[in-house]
Amino acid sequence: MLRPMNPETAKQYHKDWPEISRWMRMIRGGHCEECFTPSVRRNPLTVHHIDGRPENNDAENLIVLCAKCHLRLQNTGHTLNCWTKEYQLQLF
Numbered sequence: 001m002l003r004p005m006n007p008e009t010a011k012q013y014h015k016d017w018p019e020i021s022r023w024m025r026m027i028r029g030g031h032c033e034e035c036f037t038p039s040v041r042r043n044p045l046t047v048h049h050i051d052g053r054p055e056n057n058d059a060e061n062l063i064v065l066c067a068k069c070h071l072r073l074q075n076t077g078h079t080l081n082c083w084t085k086e087y088q089l090q091l092f
Contacts, residue, residue: 012054021047024062032066039066046070 014020024047031038032045039045043066050061065073 009054014055014057017054017057020057020062024059025064028064031064032069033064034069035066037066037068043067048073 025039025045030045037043045064046067048063048065048070049056050063053061
């Protein structure tokens with residue numbers, strides 16, 4: 001189960017964030033964009049803000065991640081494979 005969001009952090013999110021998050025998970029295929037795992041009860045899908053700013057809800061700034069990949073990113077600061085590939089392509 002996901003941890004509840006810190007109340008101070010929650011204030012930074014758009015009032016429609018639950019709908020934005022649900023929509024992103026649907027249009028991105030219902031799987032983690034890093035490990036391609038589909039949503040399952042013990043590892044639900046989440047939506048991550050690439051630039052770390054909860055107020056920036058542009059589709060290009062949002063990535064669908066399973067809870068494991070999302071926690072790995074937030075706890076270790078690792079760059080995810082899917083971002084690296086996408087941004088490398090943008091350089092050319």
